Amino acid sequence: MNKIAPSILAADFGQLKNELKDVEAAGADYIHFDVMDGAFVPNISFGLPVLQSIAPSISIPIDVHLMIDAPERYIDAYATAGADIITIHQEATNHLHSALQQIKNAGCKAGVAINPATPVHTLDAIIQDIDLLLIMTINPGFGGQSLIRETVKKIAQANDLATRANRQIEIEVDGGITKETIADCAAAGANVFVAGSAIFQSSDRKKAVEELRLAAGS
Ligand code: DX5
Ligand code: ZN
Numbered sequence: 531m532n533k534i535a536p537s538i539l540a541a542d543f544g545q546l547k548n549e550l551k552d553v554e555a556a557g558a559d560y561i562h563f564d565v566m567d568g569a570f571v572p573n574i575s576f577g578l579p580v581l582q583s584i585a586p587s588i589s590i591p592i593d594v595h596l597m598i599d600a601p602e603r604y605i606d607a608y609a610t611a612g613a614d615i616i617t618i619h620q621e622a623t624n625h626l627h628s629a630l631q632q633i634k635n636a637g638c639k640a641g642v643a644i645n646p647a648t649p650v651h652t653l654d655a656i657i658q659d660i661d662l663l664l665i666m667t668i669n670p671g672f673g674g675q676s677l678i679r680e681t682v683k684k685i686a687q688a689n690d691l692a693t694r695a696n697r698q699i700e701i702e703v704d705g706g707i708t709k710e711t712i713a714d715c716a717a718a719g720a721n722v723f724v725a726g727s728a729i730f731q732s733s734d735r736k737k738a739v740e741e742l743r744l745a746a747g748s
Pocket of ligand 1: 537539540562564595668669670671672673674675704705706707724725726727728
């Protein structure tokens with residue numbers, strides 16, 4: 531079953547709670563919460579205080595994407611603030627294995643994201659510890675970019691890695707996901723689709739979610 535995860539990076543922050551209600555009512559499966567630190571990525575977004583204030587009013591799982599250096603410093607705080615899934619970047623920590631245990635010990639599902647230039651095989655030794663593998667289909671830092679075509683083959687490689695390891699994990703894609711690009715990602719084996727602009731720039735969010743779901747094939 532495919533999941534649609536609206537990225538609130540593209541929402542109107544002046545009325546964030548309404549925006550969240552709107553996408554929940556539109557049938558979103560996760561809320562994708564993009565945290566940027568201005569160091570791991572060249573942009574700063576929002577962090578813990580925002581998560582703390584919105585989490586009580588969200589009834590679907592909150593998928594926190596930490597685009598920050600040394601994410602192990604903040605894992606426990608994001609779990610306490612209401613994260614259900616915490617995804618950290620392979621490139622952002624020297625201690626991926628222990629950081630993933632920290633996420634699980636905090637009661638969350640553990641995700642690993644890889645940037646476009648990072649090969650899937652860098653996760654060979656850690657696949658047993660991963661609940662979700664996020665293939666970045668853009669360079670992280672900004673919404674509204676175009677999907678980098680070369681990243682689509684990495685989705686199939688991620689799927690192969692999980693199958694060989696006998697792991698039922700979620701394969702998520704993030705960046706440039708639209709009704710035009712989603713089908714190729716679904717065909718390659720992704721099942722969680724992050725979409726910022728494609729949902730929040732549409733005045734009819736229900737229609738936007740439905741169109742994505744339809745184009746993905748379920
Ligand atoms: C970018 C973020 C994405 C972003 C996607 O670094 O991780 O989640 O919001 O935005 P769109 O869907 O507009 O490419
Ligand atoms: Zn993201």
